[in-house]
Each structure stands twice: as structure tokens, then as C-alpha cells.
Amino acid sequence: MSKTVTDFERPVMELEKKIEEMRKYADNLDIAEEITKLENKVNQLRESIFANLTRWQRVQLARHPERPYTLDFVQHMLSDFVELHGDRQFGDDKAIVGGFGTLGKETVMLIGQQKGRDTKSNVYRNFGMMNPEGYRKALRLMRMAEKFQKPIITLLDTPGAYPGIEAEERGQAEAIARNLFEMSHLTVPIVVVIIGEGASGGALGMGVGDRILMFENAWYSVIAPESCSSILWRSWDYKEQAAEALKLTAPDLVEQGIVDRVVPEPPGGAHRSHEQAARILKEILLEELGELKKIKPEKLVKLRIEKFSKMGAWKD
Amino acid sequence: MAWFRRSKQNIQSEGRKETPDGLWTKCGGCGEIIHRKQLEQNLYTCPKCSFHFRIGSKEYFRILLDDGSFSEMDKKMQSTDPLNFVDTKKYSDRIKETIKKTGLNDAVRTGTGKVNKISVVVACMDFAFIGGSMGSVVGEKIARAIDKSLKTRYPMIIISSSGGARMMEAALSLMQLAKTSAKLAQLSDARIPFLSLLTDPTTGGVTASYAMLGDLNIAEPGALIGFAGPRVIRQTIGKDLPKGFQRSEFLLEKGFVDMVVHRKDMKETVARMLALLAN
Numbered sequence: 001m002s003k004t005v006t007d008f009e010r011p012v013m014e015l016e017k018k019i020e021e022m023r024k025y026a027d028n029l030d031i032a033e034e035i036t037k038l039e040n041k042v043n044q045l046r047e048s049i050f051a052n053l054t055r056w057q058r059v060q061l062a063r064h065p066e067r068p069y070t071l072d073f074v075q076h077m078l079s080d081f082v083e084l085h086g087d088r089q090f091g092d093d094k095a096i097v098g099g100f101g102t103l104g105k106e107t108v109m110l111i112g113q114q115k116g117r118d119t120k121s122n123v124y125r126n127f128g129m130m131n132p133e134g135y136r137k138a139l140r141l142m143r144m145a146e147k148f149q150k151p152i153i154t155l156l157d158t159p160g161a162y163p164g165i166e167a168e169e170r171g172q173a174e175a176i177a178r179n180l181f182e183m184s185h186l187t188v189p190i191v192v193v194i195i196g197e198g199a200s201g202g203a204l205g206m207g208v209g210d211r212i213l214m215f216e217n218a219w220y221s222v223i224a225p226e227s228c229s230s231i232l233w234r235s236w237d238y239k240e241q242a243a244e245a246l247k248l249t250a251p252d253l254v255e256q257g258i259v260d261r262v263v264p265e266p267p268g269g270a271h272r273s274h275e276q277a278a279r280i281l282k283e284i285l286l287e288e289l290g291e292l293k294k295i296k297p298e299k300l301v302k303l304r305i306e307k308f309s310k311m312g313a314w315k316d
Numbered sequence: 317m318a319w320f321r322r323s324k325q326n327i328q329s330e331g332r333k334e335t336p337d338g339l340w341t342k343c344g345g346c347g348e349i350i351h352r353k354q355l356e357q358n359l360y361t362c363p364k365c366s367f368h369f370r371i372g373s374k375e376y377f378r379i380l381l382d383d384g385s386f387s388e389m390d391k392k393m394q395s396t397d398p399l400n401f402v403d404t405k406k407y408s409d410r411i412k413e414t415i416k417k418t419g420l421n422d423a424v425r426t427g428t429g430k431v432n433k434i435s436v437v438v439a440c441m442d443f444a445f446i447g448g449s450m451g452s453v454v455g456e457k458i459a460r461a462i463d464k465s466l467k468t469r470y471p472m473i474i475i476s477s478s479g480g481a482r483m484m485e486a487a488l489s490l491m492q493l494a495k496t497s498a499k500l501a502q503l504s505d506a507r508i509p510f511l512s513l514l515t516d517p518t519t520g521g522v523t524a525s526y527a528m529l530g531d532l533n534i535a536e537p538g539a540l541i542g543f544a545g546p547r548v549i550r551q552t553i554g555k556d557l558p559k560g561f562q563r564s565e566f567l568l569e570k571g572f573v574d575m576v577v578h579r580k581d582m583k584e585t586v587a588r589m590l591a592l593l594a595n
Binding site for chain 2: 161163164165167168169170171172173174176177178180181182184185200201204205207208220221222223228231232233238241242245246247248252253256258304305308309311312313314315316
């Protein structure tokens with residue numbers, strides 16, 4: 001059972017706890033019927049809560065400390081994963097993991113941003129905030145995938161690119177720009193999945209692809225709601241309004257023509273079952289890659305550039 | 317002479333650096349009082365300390381292009397406020413007011429022109445329009461300018477001046493980074509030159525897309541160029557930033573711009589480069 005509970009999950013968690021307690025005595029007492037009734041009630045309650053999540057609540061789920069991260073998806077989706085390290089220029093960015101692995105029957109290059117679970121691992125992973133060498137490591141791996149004609153899967157989950165002195169010195173902006181530029185004309189299929197937080201350029205720096213998928217309770221926008229609040233409202237207190245205004249959820253992004261497909265999460269959110277979340281994603285990835293494999297490389301690039309060229313809204 | 321002097325400089329105002337309307341103006345670099353005419357003649361740079369004032373597309377086109385050669389494209393394109401964005405003000409009202417105040421329709425103007433008789437496609441951003449922020453209109457106008465460049469095979473020049481992606485179009489603004497970069501990949505594959513001119517300030521999403529993707533990146537002296545803004549970095553690391561950090565000369569030193577060029581020499585430099593690439 002989940003250790004961290006958001007406010008809106010609490011009623012469900014409390015009922016679940018009650019059921020668990022009742023189960024302990026179920027052998028002695030004839031309360032099976034009672035338990036089933038309560039279980040139905042829990043399911044109904046969960047459904048009604050999750051059907052009406054506000055945008056800010058979804059942001060909280062996207063940041064849930066028990067949410068599956070890249071390495072959890074690797075563990076449950078791939079066999080034979082071999083992690084590869086370094087950008088061959090400066091170092092190895094721990095905020096991102098990448099390597100070849102087998103998805104279904106085929107070799108893929110999987111690259112994803114990686115957060116830590118506790119303070120120690122979060123420091124090691126720099127809280128999932130990449131430095132320039134991270135984007136360059138990703139690019140090196142993607143070019144290798146292209147060389148060996150393997151499809152690329154990128155998983156996005158970052159609170160942003162790291163805003164530090166050294167990051168600027170080593171060209172954070174150039175590293176992100178270069179990835180956008182190169183990813184748009186790589187000749188192998190690229191599937192992008194926003195699994196948690198998709199914060200601005202830091203996420204997009206690995207986010208150009210033929211299919212953009214997004215988990216039901218992930219968020220993706222140009223800025224985090226808190227920062228948006230601090231800039232536009234000049235106070236940190238308007239994060240809920242900012243989240244609403246930014247329209248940053250998966251269904252919002254489908255409507256805006258940015259995301260192709262929403263990946264459904266297990267009941268109660270992806271943090272309730274990593275395995276199930278990974279199983280759902282795996283099935284969708286196999287389906288999408290199967291479709292993309294049929295498209296010739298030149299056509300693939302042309303369609304990808306056209307896809308991004310269409311994004312936006314304007315009047316002449 | 318001031319008769320009262322602060323012992324410590326604990327309050328600093330960033331100051332407005334836009335082109336002033338008055339007859340006299342104070343240099344943002346050395347404090348020199350300069351007459352408007354003199355400033356104009358000096359291409360809006362300080363005659364004493366070479367401080368580069370922020371200027372708009374109108375001034376820049378006049379500096380860079382041959383007289384009367386500019387022909388504007390997509391002049392009327394405007395934002396539609398696709399998300400019905402409201403913060404302390406409605407975005408649609410903000411646009412209307414800014415259009416009225418600046419006489420511009422959005423934060424970039426594009427078109428064709430000539431630099432010492434060499435035909436080019438050119439785009440120049442206007443910082444005066446919501447901080448030169450990039451939303452759908454900026455992205456689309458730049459994408460169409462690149463299409464024009466692909467069609468005519470004229471070299472592409474973009475003069476950047478921007479605070480980054482426009483928050484009020486949220487993810488749609490973010491996608492303009494990918495959109496413009498993807499179009500530049502096409503241009504690059506067609507072997508057409510792209511010159512990126514970086515002016516003060518060029519930060520955020522614009523730096524993280526086309527501004528850093530020039531075959532040549534040319535910066536004006538002293539321009540702030542970076543991904544994260546200095547305030548955000550200061551907050552994150554809790555330390556003061558080194559002098560000259562994220563300025564043009566710093567980027568030259570770190571290897572991210574090819575040259576730092578005074579505004580007075582910009583046209584000659586661009587023309588020489590284009591001639592070298594064409595011959």
C-alpha cells in the first residue's frame with residue numbers, strides 16, 4: 001500500500017485500510033458479504049474522485065514520490081536492458097539513463113529522465129534535472145540507435161533542465177536546441193512518452209518524435225504552475241489557478257494537438273501499481289512501433305517535421 | 317554631483333533600456349547623457365562606452381538591410397489566445413493593449429531584403445512586445461520565413477531578442493521550440509546558410525532553439541544570452557553570479573558564439589560571411 005497519500009486520495013485509502021483490517025478477521029466471522037460491499041464502495045469512490053481531478057491534483061499525482069520512474073518501466077517492460085554511459089565529451093549525467101534493451105521481440109534504444117526515491121538517490125540523480133552533458137549523452141545514444149536502425153523510446157519526467165552556473169557555461173541552451181534539431185531528422189522511429197513531469201525545454205529536449213504519448217496523470221507545459229504563479233501573479237499562492245490556466249493535462253494536450261494518445265493509468269494512479277502501468281505502456285508502445293515500422297525513413301522524417309510544423313494557433 | 321552617497325549598493329534597479337522618446341537619454345552602461353540625434357547616428361550605441369541600447373525590428377532592419385529593400389511577410393498575423401488564458405489580466409486584452417501601444421502585431425517581423433545587394437530572408441524579434449516572447453505567431457512566422465528561404469534559396473538571418481517562450485500559450489509556446497528547430501533542420505539539409513544574430517537579451521526558449529542553431533552565431537557586445545535567467549540561477553544556487561556571466565564575451569570564451577560584433581560593423585560582417593559562403 002502507498003505510503004504517501006495526497007489529500008484527495010485519503011478517503012479511498014481510509015476505506016481500503018478498513019477492508020484490510022476486516023480481512024484479518026474474515027476467517028472467524030462471516031463478513032465476506034460486508035467486505036464485497038465495502039470494496040464496491042471503494043471502487044465507486046475512487047472512480048468518482050479520479051473522474052473529477054482538478055489540474056492541480058493531477059500535477060500532484062505526476063509528482064507522487066511513489067510514481068514509476070524510467071528505471072521502473074525498464075524493469076517491467078524490457079528484457080536484456082544494458083545501460084550505457086557518458087556523452088564522450090564531458091561526463092555521465094545521472095539524471096538520465098539510456099541503453100539498448102528488448103521490447104517484445106525487438107531491440108530498442110530507451111532513454112529516460114530519472115528521479116530519485118529518497119534524499120540520497122535524489123541528490124545522485126540531481127532530482128531528475130539534466131545538465132548539458134545529459135542531453136548530449138541522449139543525442140549520442142540516439143545517433144547510435146539510428147546507425148544500427150533501432151527505434152528510439154524516450155521517457156520524459158523532469159522538473160526542468162538544471163539552472164546552474166556550470167550548466168550555462170557548458171551550453172544548456174545549445175544542448176537542448178541541438179537535440180530538437182537532430183531529433184527532428186533522425187531516420188528511425190521515435191516514440192516520446194511523458195510519464196510524470198514534463199517541465200518546459202528540459203523535457204522537450206528529448207521530446208521530438210513521431211508519436212507523443214502521455215500518461216493520464218502526467219503534466220506537460222512551458223513552465224511549472226508554481227513558477228508561473230510567481231511570475232504572472234507575483235506570488236507563489238496561485239499555483240492552482242496557474243495549473244488551470246496552463247491547461248497542462250494529457251486530455252488538454254490532446255485537444256491542443258500536441259499529444260497523440262493518452263496512456264491510461266491503473267485505478268488510483270500509476271503509483272498504485274508500477275507493473276500494471278508498465279504493462280499498459282508496453283502494449284501501446286508495441287502497437288505504435290509496429291505502425292511506425294511500416295513507414296519509409298524519408299517519409300518518417302517528412303511527417304515528423306510536418307507534425308511539429310502544424311502545432312500552434314494563429315490568424316492571418 | 318550627488319551630495320548623498322549610499323555606502324552600500326543594496327538596491328539596484330534593472331532600469332529600462334528601451335529606445336527612449338525624449339530628446340536626451342542616459343546611457344545604461346556609463347551614465348553619459350546622449351542627444352537623440354547622436355544616438356541615432358551611432359546606431360543606438362553609446363559613443364563613449366559602446367553600450368548597445370535595445371532596439372526594435374524597425375531600427376534593426378534599417379541598420380542591416382539596404383535602403384528600401386525590405387518587403388514584409390505575414391504582416392497581419394496575430395495570436396488567437398487559444399487557451400483563453402487569464403492571469404491577473406486576460407491574455408486577449410494584453411495582446412490588444414500591446415498591439416495598440418507598440419504598433420506591432422506580435423514579437424517578430426519577417427520578410428525578404430538585401431544586405432549589400434545579397435538577397436536574404438530575415439526575421440527580427442521585438443522585445444517591446446510582451447518581452448519578445450515566443451508564442452504560436454512567432455513560431456509560425458519564423459517557420460514560414462524558413463519555407464521562403466527553402467524556396468528561394470536565400471540565406472536566412474534571425475535577429476533574436478527575447479525573454480523566452482510565452483507563458484500565456486503554455487505548451488503551444490513550448491512546441492514552437494521544436495517547430496522552428498525542425499524547420500531549421502530542413503534548411504540545413506538543403507545546405508542553405510542560417511545566421512543567428514543574438515542581441516540583448518536572448519534567454520529561455522529562444523536560446524534553446526533557433527538562436528543557438530546558427531551555422532554562425534554572432535552576438536552584439538554585452539548582450540545577456542543564456543538558458544535560465546540570472547535571477548533563477550541565483551535563487552537555485554544561493555550565490556552571487558560571477559561578473560560578466562552569460563554575457564556575449566562569456567559565450568565567446570565558452571565556445572557558443574563565433575564572434576562578438578559591434579552594431580556598427582554588423583552589416584559588413586554579415587555581408588562578408590554571406591559572400592564567402594556564396595562564392
